[in-house]
Amino acid sequence: MTTITPRPRVLVIATARPTFVIEVAETRARAARALLESLGAEVHGPLGLVMSADDLEAARAHLDRDFDLIINVCASFSDASPALALYAGLEQPVLLWSFREPGHVGDRLWLNSLCGSNLYAHALVRAGGSVRLLYGDPDEVAIADALSRALSGDLPSAATLPSMVRERSEPESVRKALDSLRGKTLGLVSEAPPGFTPSEYDGDLLQSLFGLTVHKLSIDEMFSRIDDVSSEACGSEERAVRAARPSLATLDPEEVSRHAAVTVALRDWTATQALSALAIRCWPEFPSQRGVCPCSSMSRIADEATPTACERDVYGAVTMLLMEALGSGTTYLVDTVDLDAQNNSVRLWHCGSAATSLAADPEEATQFVHCNRKIGVAGNFPLRTGPVIMARLTENITDAGVDGLRLLIAAGESIPAPNRFQGNTAEVRLDVDASAFVNSLVVGGFPHHTVLAWQDIRPQLRAAADLMGIPVTEW
Structure with missing residues (x-):
């Protein structure tokens, strides 16, 4: 008798703010979702970017179910209100996925995605939660490898750099x-x-x-x-x-x-x-x-x-x-x-x-x-x-x-x-x-x-x- 291994169930919520380059944020968020599906994940969550109060309320409805992995795609910067509304009190870690900056030298920050993850993390850790970071674009081999490991339960590192004993002034x-x-x-x-x-x-x-x-x-x-x-x-x-x-x-x-x-x-x-x-x-x-x-x-x-x-x-x-x-x-x-x-x-x-x-x-x-x-x-x-x-x-x-x-x-x-x-x-x-x-x-x-x-x-x-x-x- 053949045993069928269930596909890992993944919740993906992509957050953004309209003052950034939303077209690029949308494109990368879709690519992130597609990558997870290509890796064998059963992907749930809203298809569009979460930017408004109505978007947020619709996204919250997905959290009524159990998931093997929860990913917040910080498609662009946004304040931490969505993070707290969605994940405060959650026992499992939230994987925060940030993209690289695509703009030309001297241009504005198109996404400010990494800073968005940083702000989300502060809010969630301060509220007693736990986060992990994934940094890179969906077309990178290292990102696909990291997600494959995460789907099997091996999340990105939660380790922090150790503090060192150093010289002090008088x-x-x-x-x-x-x-x-x-x-x-x-x-x-x-x-x-x-x-x-x-x-x-x-x-x-x-x-x-x-x-x-x-x-x-x-x-x-x-x-x-x-x-x-x-x-x-x-x-x-x-x-x-x-x-x-x-x-x-x-x-x-x-x-x-x-x-x-x-x-x-x-x-x-x-x-x-x-x-x-x-x-x-x-x-x-x-x-x-x-x-x-x-x-x-x-x-x-x-x-x-x-x-x-x-x-x-x-x-x-x-x-x-x-x-x-x-x-x-x-x-x-x-x-x-x-x-x-x-x-x-x-x-x-x-x-x-x-x-x-x-x-x-x-x-x-x-x-x-x-x-x-x-x-x-x-x-x-x-x-x-x-x-x-x-x-x-x-x-x-x-x-x-x-x-x-x-x-x-x-x-x-x-x-x-x-x-x-x-x-x-x-x-x-x-x-x-x-x-x-x-x-x-x-x-x-x-x-x-x-x-x-x-x-x-x-x-x-x-x-x-x-x-x-x-x-x-x-x-």
Whole structure:
């Protein structure tokens, strides 16, 4: 009698956001599904991309059944709301599949798929779940091999790179730097964007660990401050910024004027409230309601020595503040968006709020329109080369739940390269295996934002973590 081996039952849900290149996302998602079917899987799940509330509700209905493998295809970036709605409380691991970036050098990020997996993973691991990462396109032999193993129960690695014991700075000098933070105030604009779990924070923890307080404005209060900027002050800033950043001459004059008003409002708020760092909800309200992106205004404030974090990332802003107190110099908040395993490098990127002092050539720190919104003003230039470190304070996720903070540290070299993606990009050749680093970043539930610096303050960071009782994960 012949025994028929049942085909592995696989749930595939492909998520995306309409602000990316959906045609490519759809094509790759279909190819992913076809590959699984060709490998013998019985594939279930919605045929189209999950992008709307109705799409999400229809996708959730599939989770009423049992599956041997659950795959979320991050066909493009999206916030983590779908991940939490679909998979929170799920006992089995979710395989997050990210695609490579297909766009031309200098073009926008077409998919930002890897960053999407990173954000999904943070949300799910923080909620007590487990994830695995698959990175590559459906036409790659290595991807087919990895999926074949996964269909037989051998999932991609959940291992993270081990932390190492490293040199620490003298505690006394570091203690003085930590003491300098006490009594400082962070300026927050509005709430975290929906589904951006790394942008949530515990104010009591900031006060107990760092002595930091927050001063918060609603988005409407911020807009009122912008409206109150006088024509004289706006004109003065516009003349100054046009002289400092000549490429503004190529942009819509009205958008440049709005940009100048935003800069004045942020600068005045920072001064009157004695703010030491800013964390700003930079979308969707700024572009959709005010017709301006605040990226270059945040860059302008960063050039004036006040760290600025986009997407209202409070712990990101605190990381910047800590690093600069320890001697890092100006820093920048970045996403990990691309992996080049052959070059052992990752590409670190964000929309265009980097200080112009961080440009590979500050004289060529071009200002342009925002890569997704297509309105001004955002920086569009590659970041400095040379040795760099990456760091990030984030929740310490334990089996019992969130217990304080932990600190991530990594290092490498920013190598000469064209601005791979519209905005600000650094290509960083890591000191450790880049593929293992990316896998660890995702499966370890670390945030999609890290902070990039061009001064090696790792000994100081380690010592600071020791003094505060914060565990360190260093690669």
